[in-house]
Amino acid sequence: MEFKDYYQVLGVDRNATADEIKKAFRRLARKYHPDVSKEADAEARMKELNEAFAVLSDPEKRAAYDQVGRGAHAGQEFRPPPGWDAGFEFSGTGFSDAEAAGFSDFFSELFGQHMGRGRAGGAAFRTRGEDHHAKIMLDIEDAYRGARRTISLRVPRVDATGHLAMSEHTLDVQIPKGVYEGRLIRLAGQGSPGAGGPPGDLYLEVQFAPHPRYRAEGRDVYATLPLAPWEAALGAQVQAAVPDGTVEVRIPAGTQSGRKLRLKGRGIPGNGTGGSGDLYLVAEIVLPSAADPKARALYESMARELNFNPRGTHGGRS
Amino acid sequence: MTRALIALPVDDTGLSLEELAAGCAVTREWVIERVEAGLLTRTGGSESWIFSSRDLLRARRLHAIERDFEANPELAGLVADLMEELERLRARLRRAGIPME
Numbered sequence: 001m002e003f004k005d006y007y008q009v010l011g012v013d014r015n016a017t018a019d020e021i022k023k024a025f026r027r028l029a030r031k032y033h034p035d036v037s038k039e040a041d042a043e044a045r046m047k048e049l050n051e052a053f054a055v056l057s058d059p060e061k062r063a064a065y066d067q068v069g070r071g072a073h074a075g076q077e078f079r080p081p082p083g084w085d086a087g088f089e090f091s092g093t094g095f096s097d098a099e100a101a102g103f104s105d106f107f108s109e110l111f112g113q114h115m116g117r118g119r120a121g122g123a124a125f126r127t128r129g130e131d132h133h134a135k136i137m138l139d140i141e142d143a144y145r146g147a148r149r150t151i152s153l154r155v156p157r158v159d160a161t162g163h164l165a166m167s168e169h170t171l172d173v174q175i176p177k178g179v180y181e182g183r184l185i186r187l188a189g190q191g192s193p194g195a196g197g198p199p200g201d202l203y204l205e206v207q208f209a210p211h212p213r214y215r216a217e218g219r220d221v222y223a224t225l226p227l228a229p230w231e232a233a234l235g236a237q238v239q240a241a242v243p244d245g246t247v248e249v250r251i252p253a254g255t256q257s258g259r260k261l262r263l264k265g266r267g268i269p270g271n272g273t274g275g276s277g278d279l280y281l282v283a284e285i286v287l288p289s290a291a292d293p294k295a296r297a298l299y300e301s302m303a304r305e306l307n308f309n310p311r312g313t314h315g316g317r318s
Numbered sequence: 319m320t321r322a323l324i325a326l327p328v329d330d331t332g333l334s335l336e337e338l339a340a341g342c343a344v345t346r347e348w349v350i351e352r353v354e355a356g357l358l359t360r361t362g363g364s365e366s367w368i369f370s371s372r373d374l375l376r377a378r379r380l381h382a383i384e385r386d387f388e389a390n391p392e393l394a395g396l397v398a399d400l401m402e403e404l405e406r407l408r409a410r411l412r413r414a415g416i417p418m419e
Contacts, residue, residue, distance in 0.1 A: 029386045035379075035401050050386075096343040131341045133378070148322055174322035184371040185325040203341060204325060205375070217409065271327060 004106045005074035006052035006065065014066070018057070025053040051103040054095050054111075061111060064088040068110065080110060096130055101154050127197030132190070136204040138175065140214045140221060143206075143268045144244045146177040153202075171202075178271030179206045180219055214243055219268040219277025225261070226286045227251060242266065242279060249281060259283045332361055332368035342378045352380065357395035376402075 007014050010024045031037065032045040039045065055061045068084045100107070134153055153169050171190060179185055184203045191200025208216055213224045225240050235253030239246050242263075249261060260280045267277025288295040302308075339346045352358040353367075358377055361370040369377075376398055383394040411418060 026387055036404070128340065130343055133341075172322040174324050176325065176327060179327055182371065182375070184328040184374060186328050187323050187325050190323065200340065203328070203374070205371075215412070217413065222413075271330065 001078055001105050001109055003069065003072040003074060003076045003078035004051070004104055005069075005072075006055050008074055009048050009052040010056065012056075016056075018059075021053070021056050025049060025057070047102055048104075050095060050099065051107050054100070054103070055107070060088050065110070078106070085110075101132070127195050129192035129194040129198065129200035131200040132192065132202045134202065134204055135207055136173075136175070136185075137207050137209050138179070140208050140211055140216050140268075141243045142175060142177075143179055143208075143216070144177060147175045149173050149175060151204075173204075176271060178219075178269045180216060180268050180277075181206055181208050213241075216268065216277075219270070219274065220280065221267045221277060222260075222280045222282055224284045225249070225281040226284050227255065229285055229287060232256070232283060232285050240281060242281075251283070255283050257283055257285045328371045328374070332370060333374060335367040335369075338369045338374055338377060341374045342381045344377070344381055348381075349377065352377070352391055352395075355391060355395075357391055357398075 007016070010016075010021060010028065012020055012024045016024070028049050029046065032039060032042045032049060034043045034046055055065050064085055068080050072078055100111075132153065134151070136149060136151060138147060138149075149172075151171050151173055153171070154167070171187065173187065175185065183206050185206065187202040187204070189199045190202035193199050215222050221243060223240070223242055225238075227236075227238070230236075231238060231251055232255040233253065235255070236251045238249060238251060240249055244266070247263065247266070249263075251261075260282050263279040263281065265276045266279035270276045290296045290299055333341065335346055335349060339349050349358065353360060357380060358369075359373060360366070361368050361373060379398050379401070380391070380394045383389050383397050384391060387394075389397070408418065
């Protein structure tokens with residue numbers, strides 16, 4: 001396990017006051033907020049910041065960390081000595097156990113077994129386990145037919161001595177069809193274990209992996225439809241690949257790039273709360289390469305024969 | 319092969335007040351205060367306390383902003399509104415084929 005230098009993470013001195021630590025955390029939390037940050041690793045950095053702040057903002061945890069980490073350096077191999085935490089009593093982190101589950105091994109080794117204990121007030125009543133949240137990456141095609149995914153999560157589990165410890169938890173999940181980006185799906189009972197009560201639930205937020213031809217907005221799906229110039233100009237009947245197979249579409253004569261053809265009800269299927277989305281085929285005219293001598297001769301002939309200026313004030317058509 | 323766990327779309331049934339509160343590790347009162355202040359919406363209209371996926375994600379965001387910055391609920395609400403607006407505008411840019419950077 002690697003030693004984590006929480007002071008370095010927050011960019012503060014070891015003698016920093018509680019106020020300086022709070023200020024440093026907020027400044028960096030603003031910089032690395034995953035919703036607005038332009039930094040590539042914002043989400044990972046935010047997790048690191050939360051972890052460092054959870055320790056350094058709590059006087060007991062900070063004192064214990066200072067003691068155990070004396071002389072240790074970031075990244076160095078580290079094992080806490082047995083009984084290192086004797087005489088300290090840790091209260092909650094300010095973060096839920098579910099969030100703390102995303103913290104490093106270093107954190108869970110030091111403070112993990114104290115989680116779920118010493119919760120201020122109402123501990124006796126709050127017996128249901130905590131809900132967990134994660135994201136799940138699907139392909140747009142999965143939304144049409146449902147999908148089966150294996151997901152791996154770090155979760156706190158009660159060990160034989162009654163303490164919470166982190167463990168890797170693998171789930172085999174059936175995703176129903178009709179889900180789309182920004183929607184949540186729920187796995188009942190797959191959150192934290194309860195203390196006497198039922199376990200919490202696991203929520204998965206659906207995200208779609210980028211696709212070269214498809215993109216979704218809600219249940220509506222946009223698919224690019226590559227066309228030859230003559231298909232677009234003269235009209236044609238073409239086969240187009242769509243997320244749930246292929247469709248035969250009639251291209252009207254005079255179709256320009258960017259024109260949308262709507263196929264009603266062929267977007268992401270509805271699943272109880274709403275009807276199916278629509279599928280839009282977006283025309284994209286693809287030019288044959290002029291590296292081919294025959295194509296080159298035809299282009300040259302068009303250039304000679306046609307009075308066509310696409311930038312002309314009257315649309316450029318002769 | 320073992321049987322897979324079935325994941326259910328939250329919006330098929332919606333979430334109750336208790337489920338929403340549990341979903342962001344806050345009390346019922348925390349949720350009620352923010353609904354009454356207009357910072358959180360209910361999907362089921364003013365009569366029923368039914369919440370959607372979107373409401374839960376917003377509640378989690380409000381909670382994180384309040385905690386990380388010791389922000390008051392109204393300020394957290396304003397930040398969440400701006401983030402949602404940013405997401406809408408980014409979606410429009412994507413639709414128009416304009417790259418983000």
